[in-house]
Amino acid sequence: MFILDIYLIMIGLLILIVGVLIGVAYLTLLERKVLGYIQIRKGPNKVGFMGILQPFSDGIKLFTKEQTYPNFSNYICYYFSPVLSFILCLMIWMLIPYYFNLVSFNLGILFFLSCTSLGVYTVMVSGWSSNSNYALLGGLRAVAQTISYEVSLALILMSSIVMIMDFNLLMFSLYQSMIWFIFLMFPLGLCWMSSSLAETNRTPFDFAEGESELVSGFNVEYSSGGFVLIFLAEYSSILFMSLLFTLIYLGGFNLSIFFYLKLSLISFLFVWVRGTLPRYRYDKLMYLSWKSYLPVSLNFLLFFLGFKVFLI
Amino acid sequence: MEAAVARKQDLPPPGGYKPIPFKRVPAKTLFSGYTMFAGYFGITAFAMYLYSLNYKQIVKDEIEMRSAKMAIFPMLLAERDRAYLKQLRKNRDAEAELMKDVPGWEVGTYYGEKIYKLLPPDSFVDPIFHEYYAHSRSWEWYQRAYLKLRS
Amino acid sequence: MILMLNIFTIIMMISNIMMFLSIIISKKTYMDREKCSPFECGFDPKSSARIPFSLHFFLITVIFLIFDVEIALIFPIIKLFKLVNFFLWTKISFFFILILLIGLYHEWNQNMLNWTN
Numbered sequence: 001m002f003i004l005d006i007y008l009i010m011i012g013l014l015i016l017i018v019g020v021l022i023g024v025a026y027l028t029l030l031e032r033k034v035l036g037y038i039q040i041r042k043g044p045n046k047v048g049f050m051g052i053l054q055p056f057s058d059g060i061k062l063f064t065k066e067q068t069y070p071n072f073s074n075y076i077c078y079y080f081s082p083v084l085s086f087i088l089c090l091m092i093w094m095l096i097p098y099y100f101n102l103v104s105f106n107l108g109i110l111f112f113l114s115c116t117s118l119g120v121y122t123v124m125v126s127g128w129s130s131n132s133n134y135a136l137l138g139g140l141r142a143v144a145q146t147i148s149y150e151v152s153l154a155l156i157l158m159s160s161i162v163m164i165m166d167f168n169l170l171m172f173s174l175y176q177s178m179i180w181f182i183f184l185m186f187p188l189g190l191c192w193m194s195s196s197l198a199e200t201n202r203t204p205f206d207f208a209e210g211e212s213e214l215v216s217g218f219n220v221e222y223s224s225g226g227f228v229l230i231f232l233a234e235y236s237s238i239l240f241m242s243l244l245f246t247l248i249y250l251g252g253f254n255l256s257i258f259f260y261l262k263l264s265l266i267s268f269l270f271v272w273v274r275g276t277l278p279r280y281r282y283d284k285l286m287y288l289s290w291k292s293y294l295p296v297s298l299n300f301l302l303f304f305l306g307f308k309v310f311l312i
Numbered sequence: 313m314e315a316a317v318a319r320k321q322d323l324p325p326p327g328g329y330k331p332i333p334f335k336r337v338p339a340k341t342l343f344s345g346y347t348m349f350a351g352y353f354g355i356t357a358f359a360m361y362l363y364s365l366n367y368k369q370i371v372k373d374e375i376e377m378r379s380a381k382m383a384i385f386p387m388l389l390a391e392r393d394r395a396y397l398k399q400l401r402k403n404r405d406a407e408a409e410l411m412k413d414v415p416g417w418e419v420g421t422y423y424g425e426k427i428y429k430l431l432p433p434d435s436f437v438d439p440i441f442h443e444y445y446a447h448s449r450s451w452e453w454y455q456r457a458y459l460k461l462r463s
Numbered sequence: 464m465i466l467m468l469n470i471f472t473i474i475m476m477i478s479n480i481m482m483f484l485s486i487i488i489s490k491k492t493y494m495d496r497e498k499c500s501p502f503e504c505g506f507d508p509k510s511s512a513r514i515p516f517s518l519h520f521f522l523i524t525v526i527f528l529i530f531d532v533e534i535a536l537i538f539p540i541i542k543l544f545k546l547v548n549f550f551l552w553t554k555i556s557f558f559f560i561l562i563l564l565i566g567l568y569h570e571w572n573q574n575m576l577n578w579t580n
Contacts, residue, residue: 091471135501225482286578302564
C-alpha cells in the first residue's frame with residue numbers, strides 16, 4: 001500500500017517537474033513577446049508555428065554552448081551553486097497546494113521561508129566564487145537586497161497568516177471563500193507584490209544584474225549549463241511567487257481553472273513591470289524596504305492581530 | 313548617365329512635419345485623494361464584515377467536526393481494542409500451533425513457569441511491541457515501526 | 464520524511480544530470496587564456512576581486528539577523544493561538560510586536576538604516 005502510494009507520488013512529482021520546466025520555457029517566450037510588443041516590434045515568431053518552439057530551440061542552443069572554466073575561480077563552488085539554486089527552486093514547488101498525491105505540508109509557509117532564505121546563499125556563492133569584480137559586486141548587492149526584502153516579506157506574510165491562524169497553504173482557500181484577502185489588506189498586497197519583485201531580482205529592482213553598470217551581475221562568468229540552471233531557477237521562482245500571490249490574496253481555490261488564469265495574469269504582471277519601469281536607485285531600494293515596508297507591515301500586523309482578537 | 317535614373321530624395325512632406333507635442337500630458341485623475349481613502353476604508357470595512365461572517369461559519373464547522381469526532385471516538389477506541397485483542401488471540405494460537413510438538417510447553421509460560429511471578433494469575437500485561445508483532449510478517453512490523461517516517 | 468528524502472534525491476539527480484550533460488555535450492571546448500580569465504572589458508583584471516567590500520552590506524546583514532530572529536520568535540504565536548490561554552496570548556503577542564516596532568523606530572532614530580552618510 002505504501003509502496004504504491006510512493007510510486008504514484010513519484011509519478012506526480014515527475015509530472016510536476018516537467019510541468020514547471022515547460023511553464024518556465026513558455027514564461028520566457030511570453031516575456032519576449034510582451035517585451036516585443038511593448039517596444040513596438042514583433043517578438044520571436046518564426047521557429048515552429050508562430051514561434052511556439054522558440055524556447056526549446058533556445059534551450060538546445062544554450063546547452064550546446066561552450067562551458068567555461070574560469071582560471072581564478074573556486075571551481076567546486078562555481079560548479080555547484082547553480083545546481084543548488086535549481087534544487088531549491090524545484091523543492092519549493094513541492095508546496096503546490098494539491099489536496100492529495102503530493103506532499104501536503106502542515107507547515108508549508110515555514111518550508112517556503114526556509115527555501116527562499118537558502119536561495120540567498122546560492123547567489124552569494126556564485127558571485128563570490130567566480131572571482132570577478134562584476135560578479136562579486138552583483139552578488140553583494142543581491143545578498144543585501146534579498147535579505148532586507150525577506151524580512152518585510154515574512155512580516156507581510158505574517159498578517160495574512162494571522163487571518164487564517166495556520167501554516168497550511170490549503171487553508172487560504174477556505175478562509176477566502178467569501179472575500180479575497182486583496183480587498184481585506186490591499187496595501188499589504190501591493191507591498192507583497194513589490195517585495196516579491198525584489199526577492200526574485202526582477203526589473204525595477206534588478207541590481208543583482210544591472211546591465212548598464214555591472215555587465216550581468218553575479219552570473220557574468222557563467223556559460224551554458226550553469227547559466228541555464230540559474231535562469232531556470234529565477235524564472236521558476238517568479239512563477240512560484242505569482243502562485244503564492246494568487247493563493248494568498250486572490251482567492252486561491254486551486255481546483256478551478258481561474259486559479260491558473262490568475263496565476264498567469266500575475267506572471268504577466270511581472271513581465272509588464274519589466275517592460276514599463278526604469279531601474280530604481282540602490283539606497284532608495286534599501287529605504288523602501290527598511291523604512292516603509294517594514295513599519296507598514298508591522299503596524300498592519302498589529303492591526304490584524306487586534307481584528308482577530310476582536311472577532312473571538 | 314546619372315541623370316537617366318530619376319532619383320527621389322527623402323524630403324519632408326509638403327507643408328512640413330506636424331509639430332512635435334512638447335506639452336506634458338498628465339494622467340487623468342479619476343478619483344481625488346479623499347475619495348480614494350474613503351473607498352479604501354469602505355472596501356476594507358466591508359471586507360472585514362464578510363471575513364467575520366466567513367470566520368463564524370468556519371468556527372461553526374470546526375465545532376461540528378470536533379463534536380462528530382468526539383461522538384465517534386468511543387467507537388474507534390472499541391474497534392482498536394478489539395483488533396488488538398484479536399491479534400493477541402492470533403499470536404496465542406500461532407504459538408500453540410508452533411510449539412505443539414514440544415513436550416511440557418504451555419502457551420504463555422516458559423515450560424509451565426509463569427513470566428510474572430508476583431502478579432496475580434489473571435492480570436493482563438500488555439505485550440511489548442516486538443512480541444506483539446512476533447508472529448506476523450516482517451513487512452508489517454516494518455510498516456508500523458516506521459509509520460512516522462513514511463508519512 | 465522518507466518521502467521528502469526521496470523527492471530531494473530525485474530533484475538533486477535531475478539537476479546534477481542537467482549540469483553534467485551540458486558539460487558533456489558542449490560543442491567546442493578549447494582553453495584560451497583570455498577566455499579563462501575573469502571578465503573585464505578588453506584588458507586583464509588589474510586588482511584581485513576579493514577586495515574588502517563596503518561595510519554597509521555587513522551592517523544591513525546584522526540588522527537583518529536581529530529581525531530574522533524576531534520573526535522566528537513570532538511564528539510560534541500562530542500555533543499557540545489554539546493552545547494557550549487567550550488573554551495571555553493576546554498580551555504576549557501585542558507586547559512582542561510592540562517591542563519589535565519600537566526597536567525598529569529606535570534603530571531608525573539612531574540612523575542605523577541610513578545607506579549613505
